[in-house]
Amino acid sequence: MAKRLxxxxxxxxxxxxxxxxxxxxxxxxxxxxxxxxxxxxxxMAFALxxxxxxxxxxxxxxxxVTVTFAAILMVGRSAALEIxxxxxxxLRLSGVSPSALYLxxxxxxxxxxxxxxxxxxxxxxxxxxxxxxxxxxxxxxxLTATAGIAALGTLLAALxxxxxxxxxxxxxxxLPVLAPVLIGATRATDAxxxxxxxxxxxxxVALLAVFALSYVTLGALAYRPLMEDx
Amino acid sequence: xAAYHGAPMAPVVQLSxxxxxxxxxxxxxxxxxxxxxxxxxxxxxxxxxxxxxLLRVCAGLVRVVEGxxxxxxxxxxxxxxIVRRRVGYLGHxxxxxADLSIAENLRFWARSATPGSGHPDAEIAEVAQRLGLGGRxxxxxxxxxxxGQRKRAALAVLVLRRPELWLLxxxxxxxxxxxxxxxxxxxxxxxxxxxxxxxxxxxxxRARLVAHRxxxxxxxxxxxxxxxxxx
Amino acid sequence: xxxxxxxxxxxxxxxxxxxxTGTGSVATRVLGLFILVGGVLLAALGLALTDPDVQLGERMxxxxxxxxxxxxxxxxxxxxxxxxxxxxxxxxxxxDQVAAAAAEVGLVxxxxxxxxxxxxxxxxxxxxxxxxxxxxxxxxxxxAYLGYVALRGSMEDPAARATRSAVVGISAALLIPLVHKSxxxxxxxxxxxxxxxxxxxxxxxxxxxxxxxGLSLGMALAAWLLIHRFRVGWLAMQAEEGGLDDALAAxxxxxxxxxxxxxxxxxxxADLVAAPPAExxxx
Numbered sequence: 134m135a136k137r138l139x140x141x142x143x144x145x146x147x148x149x150x151x152x153x154x155x156x157x158x159x160x161x162x163x164x165x166x167x168x169x170x171x172x173x174x175x176x177m178a179f180a181l182x183x184x185x186x187x188x189x190x191x192x193x194x195x196x197x198v199t200v201t202f203a204a205i206l207m208v209g210r211s212a213a214l215e216i217x218x219x220x221x222x223x224l225r226l227s228g229v230s231p232s233a234l235y236l237x238x239x240x241x242x243x244x245x246x247x248x249x250x251x252x253x254x255x256x257x258x259x260x261x262x263x264x265x266x267x268x269x270x271x272x273x274x275x276l277t278a279t280a281g282i283a284a285l286g287t288l289l290a291a292l293x294x295x296x297x298x299x300x301x302x303x304x305x306x307x308l309p310v311l312a313p314v315l316i317g318a319t320r321a322t323d324a325x326x327x328x329x330x331x332x333x334x335x336x337x338v339a340l341l342a343v344f345a346l347s348y349v350t351l352g353a354l355a356y357r358p359l360m361e362d363x
Numbered sequence: 364x365a366a367y368h369g370a371p372m373a374p375v376v377q378l379s380x381x382x383x384x385x386x387x388x389x390x391x392x393x394x395x396x397x398x399x400x401x402x403x404x405x406x407x408x409x410x411x412x413x414x415x416x417l418l419r420v421c422a423g424l425v426r427v428v429e430g431x432x433x434x435x436x437x438x439x440x441x442x443x444x445i446v447r448r449r450v451g452y453l454g455h456x457x458x459x460x461a462d463l464s465i466a467e468n469l470r471f472w473a474r475s476a477t478p479g480s481g482h483p484d485a486e487i488a489e490v491a492q493r494l495g496l497g498g499r500x501x502x503x504x505x506x507x508x509x510x511g512q513r514k515r516a517a518l519a520v521l522v523l524r525r526p527e528l529w530l531l532x533x534x535x536x537x538x539x540x541x542x543x544x545x546x547x548x549x550x551x552x553x554x555x556x557x558x559x560x561x562x563x564x565x566x567x568x569r570a571r572l573v574a575h576r577x578x579x580x581x582x583x584x585x586x587x588x589x590x591x592x593x594x
Numbered sequence: 595x596x597x598x599x600x601x602x603x604x605x606x607x608x609x610x611x612x613x614x615t616g617t618g619s620v621a622t623r624v625l626g627l628f629i630l631v632g633g634v635l636l637a638a639l640g641l642a643l644t645d646p647d648v649q650l651g652e653r654m655x656x657x658x659x660x661x662x663x664x665x666x667x668x669x670x671x672x673x674x675x676x677x678x679x680x681x682x683x684x685x686x687x688x689x690d691q692v693a694a695a696a697a698e699v700g701l702v703x704x705x706x707x708x709x710x711x712x713x714x715x716x717x718x719x720x721x722x723x724x725x726x727x728x729x730x731x732x733x734x735x736x737x738a739y740l741g742y743v744a745l746r747g748s749m750e751d752p753a754a755r756a757t758r759s760a761v762v763g764i765s766a767a768l769l770i771p772l773v774h775k776s777x778x779x780x781x782x783x784x785x786x787x788x789x790x791x792x793x794x795x796x797x798x799x800x801x802x803x804x805x806x807x808g809l810s811l812g813m814a815l816a817a818w819l820l821i822h823r824f825r826v827g828w829l830a831m832q833a834e835e836g837g838l839d840d841a842l843a844a845x846x847x848x849x850x851x852x853x854x855x856x857x858x859x860x861x862x863x864a865d866l867v868a869a870p871p872a873e874x875x876x877x
Contacts, residue, residue: 227448236720583848
């Protein structure tokens with residue numbers, strides 16, 4: 134049992150390492166998705182007339198909407214890697230269990246998203262002049278919400294990867310089911326930043342954790358049939 | 364673990380009346396074929412005859428919807444995943460990540476078979492070297508390689524995985540003379556090591572020399588099956 | 595022994611619909627008649643014969659339609675999840691078609707629910723929409739199943755489509771209670787009572803009967819639409835496929851034509867490029 138678990142963990146590490154290495158080689162996330170996300174923050178400021186009080190008040194929501202947009206691009210890219218010619222066959226022949234593949238890809242997406250979020254937090258502090266506070270609650274929110282977004286996105290992007298119009302299908306499938314995470318993350322961030330009572334943040338973090346866990350379980354179970362019938 | 368039980372002469376591939384569909388089209392229309400351990404079988408036939416599908420069925424990549432299919436002793440209908448990790452399949456797509464280097468691809472695909480152990484860098488470098496991918500090439504990303512070099516890299520993955528059944532779809536295509544010789548050498552080596560080989564090829568003159576058996580496929584069925592004239 | 599024949603197992607399951615050329619049957623016609631008669635009765639009862647509600651007054655009346663549509667939608671989405679699970683478990687194409695039909699019909703009913711709800715909101719609260727917890731989660735659910743239908747529409751391969759949409763169908767069914775719960779929390783954070791807190795109709799006998807009639811009619815209409823939509827899907831599938839036996843025979847016939855030689859030379863193509871097209875016309 135312990136041996137199988139360590140084999141599984143090794144496979145997860147292998148897949149996550151492979152995806153991160155691909156990002157390191159191509160820098161699509163760093164050179165395209167990250168600037169896009171910052172641009173969204175700027176455009177939001179145009180749309181809201183750069184009214185600084187309003188920007189501070191809505192910055193938790195804007196932050197998570199921006200993260201979601203970036204995540205949609207990232208998971209699409211992550212799924213596209215696996216549909217290069219022959220790669221799908223090679224994966225099925227490789228012996229890597231579908232759940233390990235799923236978890237590895239989810240972890241790689243989550244790590245990239247966390248880096249992106251760190252930059253966006255700084256960008257919001259500077260551009261919107263949002264005072265940062267509540268670091269522990271904030272970090273817990275980032276971790277749990279990111280896990281949920283990455284877990285759900287990785288599953289749905291793989292699912293849509295062979296469909297026509299997958300670029301628009303991914304957000305269409307993802308956003309409704311992600312609604313609770315957006316709500317929870319925004320509320321918890323509100324609490325962390327002191328726009329609302331700080332103690333009200335932790336129940337939301339707990340909810341985010343529940344969602345992350347359900348999405349991960351769902352993905353780990355669903356990935357096998359997805360790979361079989363491609 | 365499904366044991367490869369039975370007598371040593373139990374066929375490695377055992378298809379009877381096997382039907383396989385691609386979408387709704389019957390690519391295999393009731394095929395009968397037995398391949399024994401250590402054989403080298405050459406599949407020939409016109410384009411669209413079902414050669415590729417036959418190889419993919421044997422790899423457990425295409426489901427058999429009717430008839431029986433056993434490969435390496437396990438029933439493909441029951442669980443193709445057992446067969447998959449024991450076969451090596453060289454298809455039309457290289458199965459390599461275009462943005463990783465050859466070395467990185469080899470490391471990933473070799474280690475994915477045995478996560479957490481095996482395939483030290485030295486072994487991988489050695490295989491790459493022997494297949495003509497050593498030195499500077501090793502660090503080049505696959506997207507910058509020629510068709511033939513990609514094929515060599517895909518072959519290197521097979522070598523590292525040491526499959527019991529080699530399924531090669533037009534292994535000679537796109538390779539230079541040295542590369543085609545390399546394929547023949549690998550096939551011979553695999554047989555010496557006790558593996559079985561099935562391949563399709565349009566390079567009949569060359570492939571006939573390494574094959575033991577010529578199987579002609581047309582319209583999704585076997586139309587001819589005879590020993591090869593060995594040179 | 596190869597026993598798992600996904601294609602054939604499911605054909606046996608639905609052998610009763612192997613031959614029909616249309617989507618109607620005696621049963622559906624009887625059901626249709628019941629719905630028509632019941633619909634007239636419901637309109638009479640709901641619009642005129644029942645008394646207005648003690649608190650809501652005339653605004654009670656849309657409830658007779660609103661509650662049935664939403665109940666039918668929920669039943670259909672549960673059926674979608676069941677069909678999805680049966681596809682994943684048994685590779686049953688019958689159940690895959692049931693899941694597809696249930697999602698589409700469910701979407702219609704949920705759309706009607708949102709629409710009647712909006713009108714009810716307009717006459718009761720003065721607005722078509724409010725970010726009330728129940729409204730919001732219903733809208734989210736509607737959008738989730740729109741995604742399901744869109745996914746089905748954008749894939750060709752039947753097995754891949756069935757598996758992928760089954761995963762979406764099951765996830766939607768599992769996650770929607772959680773969505774509902776979180777939206778509940780979200781709204782209760784802002785306000786103490788939901789707008790539905792006002793709704794406390796005291797129902798008399800005839801009103802109860804009307805509501806019950808509405809519910810039965812909703813379910814009957816859902817079943818009627820489901821059966822027809824399913825049969826359309828099933829027939830379309832049969833038509834696209836033709837028989838497997840015919841396809842196999844045609845495929846094997848290719849072997850005969852290729853038997854003359856492995857390298858079949860196609861009558862020569864040199865003339866296609868040997869002369870410019872204009873000159874080729876000349877005798």
